[in-house]
Amino acid sequence: xxxxxxxxxxxxxxxxxxxxxxxxxxxxxxxxxxxxxxxxxxxxxxxxxxxxxxxxxxxxxxxxxxxxxxxxxxxxxxxxxxxxxxxxxxxxxxxxxxxx
Amino acid sequence: xxxxxxxxxxxxxxxxxxxxxxxxxxxxxxxxxxxxxxxxxxxxxxxxxxxxxxxxxxxxxxxxxxxxxxxxxxxxxxxxxxxxxxxxxxxxxxxxxxxxxxxxxxxxxxxxxxxxxxxxxxxxxxxxxxxxxxxxxxxxxxxxxxxxxxxxxxxxxxxxxxxxxxxxxxxxxxxxxxxxxxxxxxxxxxxxxxxxxxxxxxxxxxxxxxxxxxxxxxxxxxxxxxxxxxxxxxxxxxxxxxxxxxxxxxxxx
Numbered sequence: 001x002x003x004x005x006x007x008x009x010x011x012x013x014x015x016x017x018x019x020x021x022x023x024x025x026x027x028x029x030x031x032x033x034x035x036x037x038x039x040x041x042x043x044x045x046x047x048x049x050x051x052x053x054x055x056x057x058x059x060x061x062x063x064x065x066x067x068x069x070x071x072x073x074x075x076x077x078x079x080x081x082x083x084x085x086x087x088x089x090x091x092x093x094x095x096x097x098x099x100x
Numbered sequence: 101x102x103x104x105x106x107x108x109x110x111x112x113x114x115x116x117x118x119x120x121x122x123x124x125x126x127x128x129x130x131x132x133x134x135x136x137x138x139x140x141x142x143x144x145x146x147x148x149x150x151x152x153x154x155x156x157x158x159x160x161x162x163x164x165x166x167x168x169x170x171x172x173x174x175x176x177x178x179x180x181x182x183x184x185x186x187x188x189x190x191x192x193x194x195x196x197x198x199x200x201x202x203x204x205x206x207x208x209x210x211x212x213x214x215x216x217x218x219x220x221x222x223x224x225x226x227x228x229x230x231x232x233x234x235x236x237x238x239x240x241x242x243x244x245x246x247x248x249x250x251x252x253x254x255x256x257x258x259x260x261x262x263x264x265x266x267x268x269x270x271x272x273x274x275x276x277x278x279x280x281x282x283x284x285x286x287x288x289x290x291x292x293x294x295x296x297x298x299x300x301x302x303x304x305x306x307x308x309x310x311x312x313x314x315x316x317x318x319x320x321x322x323x324x325x326x327x328x329x330x331x332x333x334x335x336x337x338x339x340x341x342x343x344x345x346x347x348x349x350x351x352x353x
Contacts (some may be wrong), residue, residue, distance in 0.1 A: 020208020043333025
């Protein structure tokens with residue numbers, strides 16, 4: 001992590017917020033544009049889950065993290081609170097790591 | 101550009117002249133106030149998760165806390181730290197994080213017509229314009245309640261998010277995160293973040309495309325680039341939705 005990235009990230013993130021709230025204001029975008037923007041979190045966050053669970057650098061690996069995330073997904077599916085999802089996922093990962 | 105802690109953790113909706121001074125004593129507003137504070141406390145848990153994951157990914161405690169203070173948009177922070185921690189370049193870390201930050205611009209447009217106040221107050225409001233503050237505000241029936249919900253959630257959430265980050269960063273640097281499986285704090289947090297979105301068919305399709313593109317791209321592209329490519333998943337939105345009544349704002353738990 002570098003301070004350069006932190007500064008650029010803060011500036012970029014604020015720029016989006018500022019642009020919407022202050023510069024563009026109460027105008028509407030074409031519906032198709034809004035639909036696509038609304039789908040960014042689903043597309044990008046699911047990619048982040050895949051990256052953090054199944055990869056190491058440029059390699060695809062299957063290790064203790066996959067077991068932890070599988071259990072976390074079941075917890076989320078059963079509507080468990082956030083903290084339970086994270087703790088269960090971490091605990092499962094730790095246990096599998098210990099026994100393997 | 102950035103917002104200092106004490107200033108924004110103490111929103112003051114009572115300052116506006118058209119509001120009675122003791123809005124928090126009003127019985128009718130109590131359920132909304134409780135909802136705003138509960139949501140903020142829950143997001144504090146995400147903050148702990150960010151703190152733990154960020155130091156596990158190699159950031160210092162100070163860097164981790166500064167990120168939460170100045171960036172203040174959860175998914176982007178998680179994304180940037182995750183990509184850098186895996187060895188990605190600054191460019192790819194920034195690109196992925198800014199893709200996730202773009203929706204705050206849309207929230208800003210939604211909030212623009214609901215917030216009173218001049219430029220100074222809007223500059224501060226912009227920093228607080230994220231998923232949760234927008235969702236809480238647009239859910240309120242009147243303009244006055246929308247503003248109270250926005251500022252109350254914004255202030256409480258800013259405080260909880262940063263306190264959570266500090267606690268997580270200190271805890272994460274005191275123990276070995278891998279021993280306790282805490283390297284999955286990020287993906288498990290992402291699971292919790294994405295789950296409420298997946299009730300919509302389009303979001304499920306976008307998620308599947310995003311995940312598949314990422315997995316296919318990992319062996320062939322530098323670290324972080326698959327995250328950028330996953331944005332292809334949003335093309336699902338080019339098709340008109342099958343059912344009406346689509347909400348412009350996603351509420352995440």
